[in-house]
């Protein structure tokens with residue numbers, strides 16, 4: 001049965017945060033094949049603070065640009081539309097992660113730890129995408145970054161029930177996903193996909209959020225679902241940040257079965273993630 005507070009959200013009685021208007025306009029402009037780089041630059045330029053942050057990020061060591069990028073049009077041409085859209089989305093989503101009530105320290109889960117978990121998942125998804133030559137590498141990054149956005153929604157709008165779910169996962173040794181289904185009738189994966197669908201994110205991103213714990217059910221782009229699922233598990237196993245439970249998944253078989261990775265491939269992947277994680281944390285400090 002659906003939890004009362006969750007039902008209130010789904011019925012539209014509790015207003016969830018919306019993406020800033022500038023981001024919504026950017027999403028549809030990026031989707032429109034007629035758009036040009038100056039069009040994209042003009043939309044971003046209508047928001048001074050977004051513009052400043054994007055230029056700062058594009059010039060951060062994370063992207064390792066050979067020379068300074070000083071205009072938005074230049075940034076859009078060099079990075080590509082999808083990358084610029086994803087950077088803008090990152091900035092908007094980061095603001096969401098900042099807000100909300102505190103979870104009792106004892107669970108090891110905090111908003112900050114979830115953010116670390118999400119950054120590590122984004123990086124891992126991106127490295128996997130490179131290794132398997134998945135065409136939409138940029139999307140793998142953003143999908144990893146926002147895969148657990150549903151936890152932020154629960155935490156912010158159903159805070160007490162969310163703490164109950166964390167308590168249940170902690171006491172029973174089950175996953176937070178299972179505990180949420182007990183308490184809410186649905187999981188963070190479901191509510192995360194619900195809210196990002198409202199934000200009009202592309203369907204393959206929404207799908208990857210919805211099925212990141214149940215990849216076999218992916219409907220739109222199975223490869224992306226598998227990447228996010230595997231990245232999330234690796235990040236749990238390696239202990240980056242905290243996603244709300246202490247389950248350590250088995251990843252050797254998973255990576256072998258899904259991507260044909262040998263032990264050696266997996267080892268290399270872990271190393272690359274570790275190297276990138278440091279610079280990514282710096283990168284995200286730039287967003288703050």
Ligand SMILES: [Fe+2]
Nearest residue numbers: 147148212213
């Ligand atoms: Fe999750």
Ligand SMILES: [Fe+2]
Nearest residue numbers: 147148232243
């Ligand atoms: Fe996760």
